[in-house]
């Protein structure tokens with residue numbers, strides 16, 4: 001058997017090089033040997049350990065598995081092992097599957113435009129096998145007579161009988177033969193985060209399958225078979241998170257949507273919770289994302305992002321999945337009707353918000369933002385709407401955006417780390433996070449402590465919050481932790497910038513929301529605290545906190561000058 005494969009390997013190397021003739025010898029153009037072709041394909045399909053995980057999970061899904069177990073070592077750099085209980089492969093197929101363009105998922109050209117499986121390009125396994133040390137163990141359902149195939153850098157090393165159930169693929173030492181690629185891999189933890197993202201995506205789109213992820217011998221995710229998408233979202237993110245979402249089920253010709261989207265008051269500071277799936281395949285599509293945003297028009301505060309999990313089912317004949325090797329992008333036959341379908345489905349599920357009034361900003365030539373006058377406790381003021389405070393002062397009129405002002409004050413307090421007034425909670429709060437958030441929060445607990453937030457590990461993706469700054473006791477602590485986490489995950493920035501970003505996020509959560517009407521003393525306090533700030537004129541996001549119209553300005557506006 002081994003002899004046969006040695007020969008095959010030889011043939012494979014030579015196949016594709018043109019038979020010797022003088023003319024050809026002189027030609028500059030060469031047809032690449034197979035191993036090199038596979039390495040080139042791997043360049044597109046396999047970017048990092050998470051890409052291997054994604055491809056192997058997709059194969060297990062296509063094989064009809066109901067239980068998929070993933071094991072990794074060193075962020076997947078040393079080992080990625082995916083085991084399933086799917087239909088397995090016959091001996092012949094176990095060898096064929098490493099050949100380029102070998103797939104059981106397409107038969108005719110028509111099939112390419114009617115794709116109902118996750119895979120179809122027949123290039124994942126040969127690509128992976130060309131850049132790693134791979135061992136495949138598989139047995140067709142009900143036989144137990146399996147085979148194991150070992151292949152290294154594209155060359156078959158061993159083929160043996162190996163009784164087994166389902167399919168297991170072990171991928172060791174990714175990019176062992178491409179140092180340039182290996183160099184670009186990030187820290188183990190970062191690679192693990194990418195893997196968690198891929199597993200999470202597949203777990204979301206396949207609630208009928210159980211998943212587990214073990215990283216460096218620790219159980220990282222355990223997601224048993226669920227009976228609905230709703231249950232699956234709860235398994236991954238917890239009840240509290242689910243309560244902030246509305247379920248939407250809509251249908252039109254050739255299109256169906258089952259989705260969970262943010263309620264009208266549940267927005268985030270990042271796009272970490274936005275997922276779009278077409279026929280169970282996670283994709284990126286700016287147009288569909290835009291449709292979702294536009295459904296929140298008039299309710300979405302600036303720089304906030306809605307949560308959405310959109311699962312669209314479309315007739316596969318009207319969508320082209322064969323756009324990019326990683327199958328992340330798609331092309332639709334009728335993009336516009338999908339846009340409108342998504343937009344109106346979400347919009348109709350949300351309570352009709354009063355559309356915000358168009359607001360024309362005052363021309364800066366007549367507005368002076370410098371404001372220097374004493375605020376007294378007796379200062380008279382009025383509210384304009386429920387967000388702005390207007391007061392007359394020395395020689396003019398001051399307008400304060402109370403939310404922006406509060407944000408500035410808190411932001412500076414958090415940065416200075418004084419006056420935070422952290423309190424031990426009588427009843428510590430349990431906060432369930434996604435696994436990725438949970439890890440990054442625990443790793444950075446000391447920064448949180450500086451901000452007056454004391455936490456402990458409670459296991460199972462849950463954090464116990466023991467102390468909080470007084471100003472945060474009423475705030476949405478889950479939202480705060482998850483914002484902080486996404487900031488830390490994204491943040492390769494130097495320490496100082498990370499701290500500033502965190503302080504801004506926290507400040508933003510607690511500050512007086514538009515609707516709170518302050519009392520006389522509170523307004524005075526707000527104004528004098530603002531006056532004490534280092535940069536009192538802007539909130540941490542750069543919006544103005546106060547605008548001053550001097551008598552001079554007013555005269556100009558009334559054309560008295």
Ligand code: ADP
Pocket residue numbers: 055059060063084086087088089097102103104105118119120121122123124125126167
């Ligand atoms: P594709 O998925 O695009 O067909 P792959 O290279 O990923 O290409 O896999 C090649 C073939 O190997 C698949 O078409 C399938 O028949 C078989 N295969 C791969 N993984 C599994 C698995 N876990 N269980 C059963 N068959 C598999």
Ligand code: MG
Pocket residue numbers: 055058059118119120122124125
């Ligand atoms: Mg595949």
